[in-house]
Each structure stands twice: as structure tokens, then as C-alpha cells.
Amino acid sequence: MREVPVTSLQRLPVYLNYLKSLDDYDSFISSGAIARALGMGEVLVRKDLAYTPAQGRTRVGYRVGELVAAIEDFLGCNNRRSAVIFGAGELGSALLSYGGFSNYGIDIVAAFDNDPSKINKCVSGKPVFDNREAYAHIVKRKVTLAVICVPAAAAQSVADDIVACGIKAILNFAPVLLKVPRDVIVRNIDVAANLAILSSQLD
Amino acid sequence: MREVPVTSLQRLPVYLNYLKSLDDYDSFISSGAIARALGMGEVLVRKDLAYTPAQGRTRVGYRVGELVAAIEDFLGCNNRRSAVIFGAGELGSALLSYGGFSNYGIDIVAAFDNDPSKINKCVSGKPVFDNREAYAHIVKRKVTLAVICVPAAAAQSVADDIVACGIKAILNFAPVLLKVPRDVIVRNIDVAANLAILSSQLD
Incomplete structure (x- = not known):
């Protein structure tokens, strides 16, 4: 696995919990919206998410379902x-x-x-x-x-x-x-x- | 309190436990000796200890008792x-x-x-x-x-x-x-x- 700061690794489950609480997995969410919802800095959130395989789209952000899957994949959740x-x-x-x-x-x-x-x-x-x-x-x-x-x-x-x-x-x-x-x-x-x-x- | 990296703050109790296990509080110990005993890097240990008020002496190191007191003081141990x-x-x-x-x-x-x-x-x-x-x-x-x-x-x-x-x-x-x-x-x-x-x- 790529070397990731521990502090980023510790925040990814926080994003995951928040994203899973959203109803519509087909909608899009930006790193800014995630940052605001969690009271965190937008730059920090964007940097953390960049460690995962998720692909954000300019001005639209991430599809919620794809971001959930990417973070879960990154954290090894799908690898029992x-x-x-x-x-x-x-x-x-x-x-x-x-x-x-x-x-x-x-x-x-x-x-x-x-x-x-x-x-x-x-x-x-x-x-x-x-x-x-x-x-x-x-x-x-x-x-x-x-x-x-x-x-x-x-x-x-x-x-x-x-x-x-x-x-x-x-x-x-x-x-x-x-x-x-x-x-x-x-x-x-x-x-x-x-x-x-x-x-x-x-x- | 001065801004200290969390990782340093988490290692200070490890040094403290080790130092307290030593019998002779009047003897001197260098950051290199602490590093070797704990299997850690010497530069890291020296940097961590520099956050505390302890004063090491060139080529001799720290008096064990003074270093214990300095780390305890720094971690708030003396401030119940x-x-x-x-x-x-x-x-x-x-x-x-x-x-x-x-x-x-x-x-x-x-x-x-x-x-x-x-x-x-x-x-x-x-x-x-x-x-x-x-x-x-x-x-x-x-x-x-x-x-x-x-x-x-x-x-x-x-x-x-x-x-x-x-x-x-x-x-x-x-x-x-x-x-x-x-x-x-x-x-x-x-x-x-x-x-x-x-x-x-x-x-």
C-alpha cells in the first residue's frame, strides 16, 4: 500500500461514516460539501480523498456510491x-x-x-x-x-x-x-x- | 503549551516508562542509549526530548532523575x-x-x-x-x-x-x-x- 499519513488514514473512516449516512448514493458530493458537513478544512478533505482510488469530477465532485466503494476498498473493508x-x-x-x-x-x-x-x-x-x-x-x-x-x-x-x-x-x-x-x-x-x-x- | 507533534507526545510516556525502570536516578544516560534500549532512532529520541525542559550535557547526556522529572512535568504528571x-x-x-x-x-x-x-x-x-x-x-x-x-x-x-x-x-x-x-x-x-x-x- 502507498505510504499514507496515519492522520489521513484515521479520517477516512469518518468520511465513510458520513457518506454512508446519506440516502442517495447516485447523487454527487464535493469535497467542500463533505468538509462543511464535518466541520473540517476543504483542502484537508481533498488531500485525504486523493489517497483513495476515487475519481472526482470538476465542479461536480464524487458520486457518493463510488466514493463509499473507493474508501471501503482502500481501507480493506472488502477484503475480509x-x-x-x-x-x-x-x-x-x-x-x-x-x-x-x-x-x-x-x-x-x-x-x-x-x-x-x-x-x-x-x-x-x-x-x-x-x-x-x-x-x-x-x-x-x-x-x-x-x-x-x-x-x-x-x-x-x-x-x-x-x-x-x-x-x-x-x-x-x-x-x-x-x-x-x-x-x-x-x-x-x-x-x-x-x-x-x-x-x-x-x- | 508549545505545539508538539502528537507522535512525539505519544512517545514521551514510553521514554518515561523506560527511565523509571532504571535503578540509578543519579547516573547519566544519552539519547543514543535510550534509543538503543528501545529500538528507536537516536535523532528521533533527541528531537522528542528537546520538547521537554530537560537539559542534556554534551557527551554525557541527561541525569536520569532530572529527565524523569522533566518528562513528568511536561506531561502534566505533577499537576494532578x-x-x-x-x-x-x-x-x-x-x-x-x-x-x-x-x-x-x-x-x-x-x-x-x-x-x-x-x-x-x-x-x-x-x-x-x-x-x-x-x-x-x-x-x-x-x-x-x-x-x-x-x-x-x-x-x-x-x-x-x-x-x-x-x-x-x-x-x-x-x-x-x-x-x-x-x-x-x-x-x-x-x-x-x-x-x-x-x-x-x-x-
């Missing part, structure tokens, strides 16, 4: 992919219960934990298995995407294990910097750090 | 601030139970929900109140920081209400673009979008 969650505590359970992943073509197929009280149960219809069964499940289903929701102290060890299973991309909620091989992508969501950043901006 | 959570579902409960906020000087003082089965209970020792009591609590405790963990459909209405209570910064987990007055800061954590970005990078 399975993902697994490590750690079935409250955060892991919240993610198992969250329906929004399917909008992006992502199926959360299972979670893994080492706590016997959580294993072999279902959360929102999704199975929670023993960590020790992860290898078999990941290899069998050819899963390459994982979410780490285990405590910080366990995160590196889990990362080592799942990389050995063939996981190539990790969304990491644990507040540690994971060491992974070069061909594995990690995105970190450190909730406390995000709140700290907000707090510091209040000063 | 209260925050509240809206939505005491699984995600909200996970955040109520998470101990890591105190490392950044942030106290989660309460959560609010509109579900009678959740109200007037405690989660990890933190009280969950009725949404309708939010105004009184926020004003009384002069809270300016809030986390939104309610479903997407309810998020804008909650944002409107809490801005009216005096909240000035919002960490928003709902996958919607909130409309807020200009003097209110919003940071979005869209978990599904982050996973979609990772997924698209696998293509």
Missing part, C-alpha cells in the same frame, strides 16, 4: 480478514462485544486468555480459548491480525508467542513498547498516555 | 487533575479498573451512566452515578477532563451535556466526529478504525 484478541478481561470483552469491526471487513473470531475462569466460555457469541491453544487456531484459520489487551507485564511474552504463530500486525493496548521482528507491524493505543496528552493541553 | 467517564459498560468499566492513569497525575473520580442496573454501584472502588447527576459532580469538583465510552448514537448528546458542565477536554472512544465549541479539545480513539488501518497495511 480474521483477527484474534489476547486477553479476555474487561477491555478484551468490550472489544469482543463491539459490532463495529465488521464495517471494516474485520471478523474477530476468538479471544485467548490464561485465566481458567474465562476459558471455554463465550463473550457475545465469540469463544474464549486457552492461550496454549492459540497456535492451532491461528495457523488453522491463517489469522494475521491480533489485538493485545493483556496487562503490561505480560504483553511482550504474548507478542513473542503470537509472532511465532504467524501474526503480522498487532494492535497493542498494553502501555509498553513491544519488540517485534521487522516484518511485523505494531500500532499502539495507550489510553492513559492519550488522556495525559489531553490533560497537558489544558494547561 | 480529576477526570470522569461517561458510559459504564465494558469499556468504561475497564477504564475505571485501570490503574495506569495515576502515573500521569490523572484521577478518575467517577463514571456516569443512564442504565439503572449500573447506577449507584462501584467499579473497582469508583462510583457510578446517574447521568443526570453529572452536572453537580463536575461543577463541584471542577472537573475539566472527560472520557466518552457511550455508544456512537449517544455520543454527541453526551458531549453537548458535558461541555455545558464545563468540560474542556474529551477523550472520545465513540466512532463519531463530535461537534464541540472551539475552546474544547477532543482526541478520538476509534479502535475499529485503528484495526482497519493495520489490516490495510497488511495488503
Whole structure:
């Protein structure tokens, strides 16, 4: 995939949600109209949309349906992919219960934990298995995407294990910097750090 | 606060965690040594640390204790601030139970929900109140920081209400673009979008 700024990648789902809320997929919409509806800058919107394969027409803009399809295509929504969650505590359970992943073509197929009280149960219809069964499940289903929701102290060890299973991309909620091989992508969501950043901006 | 790239702000807690793991606060450490320990680029580390008030010395680097204090100061860790959570579902409960906020000087003082089965209970020792009591609590405790963990459909209405209570910064987990007055800061954590970005990078 072409190198795209993360901030643009994060705004594309916002445009997608807005466009999907429009009734008429056959009508045209300009980047200016999208910008106004979302309270964003027009230049920014135009630049973001230029990363997708969508073709706007001068003075008319984009056909809504085509733009939706182009953004979905760009975000991989039409390329269904399975993902697994490590750690079935409250955060892991919240993610198992969250329906929004399917909008992006992502199926959360299972979670893994080492706590016997959580294993072999279902959360929102999704199975929670023993960590020790992860290898078999990941290899069998050819899963390459994982979410780490285990405590910080366990995160590196889990990362080592799942990389050995063939996981190539990790969304990491644990507040540690994971060491992974070069061909594995990690995105970190450190909730406390995000709140700290907000707090510091209040000063 | 000086305008700092978000990516730098997100790395500072990583340096902080590493530095705090060192035993000898009186020893010196160079940006190169920090970079090597964390598997990051030295230039990047040096640039990030330059945003803080820490003063490195040529060929010696930073005194560990001074650098810890400087990063903590910069991130607002020494400036204790209260925050509240809206939505005491699984995600909200996970955040109520998470101990890591105190490392950044942030106290989660309460959560609010509109579900009678959740109200007037405690989660990890933190009280969950009725949404309708939010105004009184926020004003009384002069809270300016809030986390939104309610479903997407309810998020804008909650944002409107809490801005009216005096909240000035919002960490928003709902996958919607909130409309807020200009003097209110919003940071979005869209978990599904982050996973979609990772997924698209696998293509």
C-alpha cells in the first residue's frame, strides 16, 4: 500500500461514516460539501480523498456510491480478514462485544486468555480459548491480525508467542513498547498516555 | 503549551516508562542509549526530548532523575487533575479498573451512566452515578477532563451535556466526529478504525 499519513488514514473512516449516512448514493458530493458537513478544512478533505482510488469530477465532485466503494476498498473493508484478541478481561470483552469491526471487513473470531475462569466460555457469541491453544487456531484459520489487551507485564511474552504463530500486525493496548521482528507491524493505543496528552493541553 | 507533534507526545510516556525502570536516578544516560534500549532512532529520541525542559550535557547526556522529572512535568504528571467517564459498560468499566492513569497525575473520580442496573454501584472502588447527576459532580469538583465510552448514537448528546458542565477536554472512544465549541479539545480513539488501518497495511 502507498505510504499514507496515519492522520489521513484515521479520517477516512469518518468520511465513510458520513457518506454512508446519506440516502442517495447516485447523487454527487464535493469535497467542500463533505468538509462543511464535518466541520473540517476543504483542502484537508481533498488531500485525504486523493489517497483513495476515487475519481472526482470538476465542479461536480464524487458520486457518493463510488466514493463509499473507493474508501471501503482502500481501507480493506472488502477484503475480509480474521483477527484474534489476547486477553479476555474487561477491555478484551468490550472489544469482543463491539459490532463495529465488521464495517471494516474485520471478523474477530476468538479471544485467548490464561485465566481458567474465562476459558471455554463465550463473550457475545465469540469463544474464549486457552492461550496454549492459540497456535492451532491461528495457523488453522491463517489469522494475521491480533489485538493485545493483556496487562503490561505480560504483553511482550504474548507478542513473542503470537509472532511465532504467524501474526503480522498487532494492535497493542498494553502501555509498553513491544519488540517485534521487522516484518511485523505494531500500532499502539495507550489510553492513559492519550488522556495525559489531553490533560497537558489544558494547561 | 508549545505545539508538539502528537507522535512525539505519544512517545514521551514510553521514554518515561523506560527511565523509571532504571535503578540509578543519579547516573547519566544519552539519547543514543535510550534509543538503543528501545529500538528507536537516536535523532528521533533527541528531537522528542528537546520538547521537554530537560537539559542534556554534551557527551554525557541527561541525569536520569532530572529527565524523569522533566518528562513528568511536561506531561502534566505533577499537576494532578480529576477526570470522569461517561458510559459504564465494558469499556468504561475497564477504564475505571485501570490503574495506569495515576502515573500521569490523572484521577478518575467517577463514571456516569443512564442504565439503572449500573447506577449507584462501584467499579473497582469508583462510583457510578446517574447521568443526570453529572452536572453537580463536575461543577463541584471542577472537573475539566472527560472520557466518552457511550455508544456512537449517544455520543454527541453526551458531549453537548458535558461541555455545558464545563468540560474542556474529551477523550472520545465513540466512532463519531463530535461537534464541540472551539475552546474544547477532543482526541478520538476509534479502535475499529485503528484495526482497519493495520489490516490495510497488511495488503
